[in-house]
Amino acid sequence: MPRRAGLRRLAAVLALGALLAPAVARAQPQDRPLRLVLNVGLQTLDPISSPSFVTRNFAYMVFDTLVAMDGKGGYRPQMLDSWEASPDRLLWTFRLRPGLAFHDGTAVTAADAVASLRRWGQRDAIGRRLMAATQAMEVVDPATFTLRLQQPFGHVIEALGKPSVHVPFIMPARIADATPPTQAAKEIMGSGPFLFAREEWVPGERAAFRRNPAYQPREEPADGLAGGKRPLAARVEFLTMTDVSLRAAAITQGEVDYLEYAPFDYLPRFRRDRNLVISQAGGISQIMGGVSINHHLPPFDRNLALRRAVQAALDRSEIVAAHGLPADMTSPDCVSLYLCGTPYASKAGGEAIRQPSLERARALLQEAGYRNEPIVLLQPADSALINPMALVVIDRLKRAGFNLDVQTADWSSIAGRWVGREPVERGGWNLVPVVYTGFDLADPLSNVGIGYNCSGNQPWGYCVEAMKPVLDAYVAEGDPAKRKALAAELQRLAIENVTFPTSGQFRSPAVWRAELKGVIDFGFPVLWNIERAK
Structure with missing residues (x-):
């Protein structure tokens, strides 16, 4: 040895x-x-088309945002000089700070901001809800634009300052207007603190930036x-x-x-x-493991008992233990979809997942009428964070009785399949072990198991009718205490319907x-x- x-x-x-x-x-x-x-490895450069953290990291180098989160979770103007809201908070006016320029030397204008927000708003969970509540976004002058709401939306600044996937980065209007949000922009042009040396980029291996x-x-x-x-x-x-x-x-x-x-x-x-x-x-920077379920394809699309079988098989203590972390860096008992230690952390619905059981999972497989159909699970072998947990997830699901077709690849290759909607025989998938940080989970509107409800967005194709009115109420609510109660109810519904089964919280x-x-x-x-x- x-x-x-x-x-x-x-x-x-x-x-x-x-x-x-x-x-x-x-x-x-x-x-x-x-x-x-x-x-x-960094394979994709467009932060709107890609859901990957590595692309988000890249984007913070070369792009900038209108609003930014500070170290305490507050929101401050970044590219903006100021904002103001009308007394009824239905009309918002935003002013850019002077001196903003893209890397090609052209000035950043209000038209660029509006076009970028519209593109982002077709892709992101919070963005979609903001756009649905918006009557109009209009350019007033080169440095000023307005957002007029047609209904209350209590999260305007939080939406513009969303810190993680998908971040509302600002790019030139000529790029944002010409590129559908599901397609990667061919030109990467930001206004951020670093310049991307594209000629030196080796996808998956190396990327370089200059001041x-x-x-x-x-x-x-x-x-x-x-x-x-x-x-x-x-x-x-x-x-x-x-x-x-x-x-x-x-x-x-x-x-x-x-x-x-x-x-x-x-x-x-x-x-x-x-x-x-x-x-x-x-706190919010901690990580939650989970399993992305393809709600668009059989056998999980209309079979709640089968999804519950996956959830019952996930022993968070056993899965997180795969990393061998000290006890002070794990929270395997956490049942909150928002992460324990964050503002909306809740135990609502947690009894359903507090005691995982392979025996219970097997019973649910029988209830679901499972006939040993192959289940395609994509395993990201190159991820030091995901792969150790994925190996335990695979073992637990096999022991529960799932017939897994485990397909191993690098994360960037898997991410491309993950956001697609192909049938299994043409590269589609059923399950993908993933990890998310509190930046992505700590608020209902950004939480991957709640915020994408009935949006049709891949890879989050779930649609729980009972969550719709609760989400609408949360979107419009401005009172913090009422928001927290609504967030707890949303978590209960998400766990009950298995939108995103979790596999354990830890600090990395x-x-x-x-x-x-x-x-x-x-x-x-x-x-x-x-x-x-x-």
Whole structure:
């Protein structure tokens, strides 16, 4: 065993040198690139067409938002200079701050903002509801636009400041107007703090960025996604390393600067290393595992008992244990779809999933009339976060009696199939193990098991009639206490109808080199304001 372990470490070091050699040869020590290792490879660049976190991370480098979430979960103007609402809160007026420019030098205008919001509003759960409540969005002048509601919508600013998939990033109107939201834009043109070096992009392996010298950050200090985004690093590189030992060697040897997620097996060692800093972000930045069910296709489309069999088989303690995390980094007893520790956390409906049981799952399979039909499960083998949990999910479902057709691939390939609607025989799917952060789950309108109800959106094709009026009431409600009660009822209905069965809550921290100063510990990589200590 020791000899094999040594050989693995040697192979990791050799592979690391081969991967980084071209960049090392180009860069001098004083302007060494800031290197981030992503969880999975960057394959898709359009943050509206893609539901992937890696695309979201990319987009925050090159795009900007009208409103941004700060470190405490509040919402602040970002590209906007100000906003105001009429007394009845049906007419909103937004003004852009001066000096905004796209990377091609053209000015950002209100027309760009309106076109971008309309495209996003066809794709995102909150965006769709905002657009459904909107009577008109109109350009007043190059820096001003209005949004007139035809019915109350109590989440306008929260919608514009949505921090994660899908984020309402602003792009030129000529691109937004010409590109359907389900298709990837051919041209990537943002106004954010970094410029994308597309000529250096190797999909799935490497992406590079240069500082945007024309970017004008806000004057206030950076705070979460808000405030002054100062691109201090002259060059940033996104790298992909599927081997976790390679990631660990790279960060400990200083060959890379930042890991999006620390390899769990190496956390004890990282905690003892004074050259490394481990993220302390919690709450909304925690992660929930779950299983995406294809509600569009048989056998899950109209068979509630079959979906309940999946839910009954998912033992959260056993699944989360696959990561081998310390007890203070897991919450396997959490039954809240919103994540425990977040504002809308609730136990409503939780009794149905508190005690998972393979015996109960088998009984539900019989009740469902299951006849051993093959169930296509897509397994993202390259994801250090998803794959360990997926292996336990697969084992549990097989033991419950599901006839699984497990198809293994990299996440980027799976994501392309996941958002499609092909039948199984033409690349379709039935189940996909996934993970989401609290940024995506902590509010009913963004929660993947609630906010997409009856929207027809793939991969979230569920439609629960009983949720419709409750969601409508939540959308219009402005009172926090009433919102919380409505959110609890929505969770109860979602668990009862198995829109998104969860597989366990945990914390997966980032890790970065201690010589980096100005790192914003937010919950996903924020790479502005970072510089090296001299």
